Amino acid sequence: MTWRRMHENTANPFGCVINGGFSGICMTMVFAFSSCLLLSSCDTARRQSIHNGTTQPILSASPNPVPAGDLDQPLGTTQVSWNTGSQAIGDLYVKVNRSSELFLARGSVGTLNIKWIQFDSLYEFRLYAKKRSKLLASLEVTRDN
Secondary structure, eight states, X not given: OOHHHHHHHSOOTTOOEETTEEOHHHHHHXXXXXXXXXXXXXXXXXXXXXXXXXXXXXXXXXXXXXXXXOTTOOOEEEEEEEEOSSSSOEEEEEEETTSOOEEEEEESEEEEEEEEEOTTOOEEEEEEEGGGSSEEEEEEEOBOO
16 A cells, blocks of 8 residues: 555544645634634633623713704703623712702613703713712713704
């Protein structure tokens, strides 16, 4: 038996070399392994935050600023979303201009439609750890004139 014949008859569990060329299975394995190595370094931060059970707190409003719209409509609408970044419960408050804070909602994650945004007012939304023990995030919302 010649070397070539022996090579052709050798067991090939991964199907990498067939008749002197690379098979599709082998190319797929090489690509998958390379991709895994490349992407694993990009995914480290996400895996660490999942492992720790925490991420950065998020507080956002959309749209912000609230469009002026029709000047005959004194109230505009925005959607406020929050995430405490953990399983911990958070409290959402709003401070309008120089008034005292008003409690709006409670939860580790949530979305709230705010339908009372007026012209010439500043709305500061604040996300606290439960019972206002720690400010997690704040956000200013305005309305275009």
